[in-house]
Amino acid sequence: MATFEIAFLGTGSPLPNPDRCGAGQVVIAGDTHVMVDCGWGAARRLVPAGVLPSSIDTAIFTHMHTDHMTDFPDFLFQRWTWGATTPLRVYGPEGTAEMVEGFLLALRRDISFRQAHHGDKLHPDGIRCEVTEVPVPSRPERFLTVGGMTVEAFEVDHFPVVPAFGYRFGFDGRTAVLSGDTSFCESLLHASEGADMLVCEAMNVPMLQQRVLALRAAGREVQAGLFEDVPSYHIPTDEVAKLAKQAGVGELVLSHLIPPIPNEGPQVEEFVRGMNDLYGGNIRVAKDTERVPVTAAHRD
Numbered sequence: 001m002a003t004f005e006i007a008f009l010g011t012g013s014p015l016p017n018p019d020r021c022g023a024g025q026v027v028i029a030g031d032t033h034v035m036v037d038c039g040w041g042a043a044r045r046l047v048p049a050g051v052l053p054s055s056i057d058t059a060i061f062t063h064m065h066t067d068h069m070t071d072f073p074d075f076l077f078q079r080w081t082w083g084a085t086t087p088l089r090v091y092g093p094e095g096t097a098e099m100v101e102g103f104l105l106a107l108r109r110d111i112s113f114r115q116a117h118h119g120d121k122l123h124p125d126g127i128r129c130e131v132t133e134v135p136v137p138s139r140p141e142r143f144l145t146v147g148g149m150t151v152e153a154f155e156v157d158h159f160p161v162v163p164a165f166g167y168r169f170g171f172d173g174r175t176a177v178l179s180g181d182t183s184f185c186e187s188l189l190h191a192s193e194g195a196d197m198l199v200c201e202a203m204n205v206p207m208l209q210q211r212v213l214a215l216r217a218a219g220r221e222v223q224a225g226l227f228e229d230v231p232s233y234h235i236p237t238d239e240v241a242k243l244a245k246q247a248g249v250g251e252l253v254l255s256h257l258i259p260p261i262p263n264e265g266p267q268v269e270e271f272v273r274g275m276n277d278l279y280g281g282n283i284r285v286a287k288d289t290e291r292v293p294v295t296a297a298h299r300d
């Protein structure tokens with residue numbers, strides 16, 4: 001069976017955590033490597049995750065939040081210096097072109113410094129990007145086929161971040177859905193129906209509330225107030241489990257954890273508490289640099 005797996009680069013959120021960087025994944029289908037988001041620290045996870053930066057020719061963004069994009073310039077330089085000779089194809093919602101243009105403008109001087117220093121060892125096309133903004137689809141809609149893998153976009157509810165996308169990947173008879181950032185929405189449920197794997201963001205509300213109380217006790221009223229805004233556009237763990245059950249997904253992988261927790265220890269158990277009462281399938285909490293295969297779900 002052909003390789004179809006997801007390498008997790010960052011499984012955290014904007015909140016600093018030593019174990020979990022900002023959001024980023026690489027979807028690997030045979031020889032094809034597609035990056036999905038590139039939040040803070042994600043680029044440095046590529047090599048430890050066993051992914052050569054130059055093997056990535058396509059990058060896709062879910063939305064324009066910093067924790068999904070600010071390592072993109074580092075990734076571009078890694079890709080270039082690992083030997084890329086072709087432009088990176090970039091896809092994402094409205095705003096993606098402006099973001100890429102802005103990062104390339106910030107890098108402009110260093111690009112010329114590196115070229116002056118290394119000459120033709122660095123291919124001029126390896127640092128270029130070709131951007132395509134994907135129109136908002138009314139239902140999951142294919143916008144890309146790469147290396148035999150199909151990629152469909154669907155809109156999710158991350159208001160006021162509009163548009164925000166999730167993606168559905170099909171390869172070798174298997175399907176994986178990446179939720180992007182979202183609260184519970186019908187479009188995610190619909191896109192996840194029958195998927196072999198759902199990679200979903202997840203927020204543990206009681207654990208987040210503990211952080212709010214701790215900030216308030218420490219006199220950090222502004223931060224506590226900002227944290228209190230978080231739940232309105234993310235999905236609580238119990239709703240993730242209900243959605244996975246309703247959609248009949250084969251396996252559930254949690255990433256983009258809010259609040260971020262250590263890789264090991266009692267907080268991992270606390271984070272997923274009660275989810276298996278609502279969804280009987282396998283629930284995995286992803287870790288940075290972990291690679292998880294998309295396996296065909298066994299259904300009765």
Ligand SMILES: [Zn+2]
Binds near residue numbers: 013014023065068181
């Ligand atoms: Zn996010």
Ligand SMILES: [Zn+2]
Binds near residue numbers: 158161
């Ligand atoms: Zn977001």
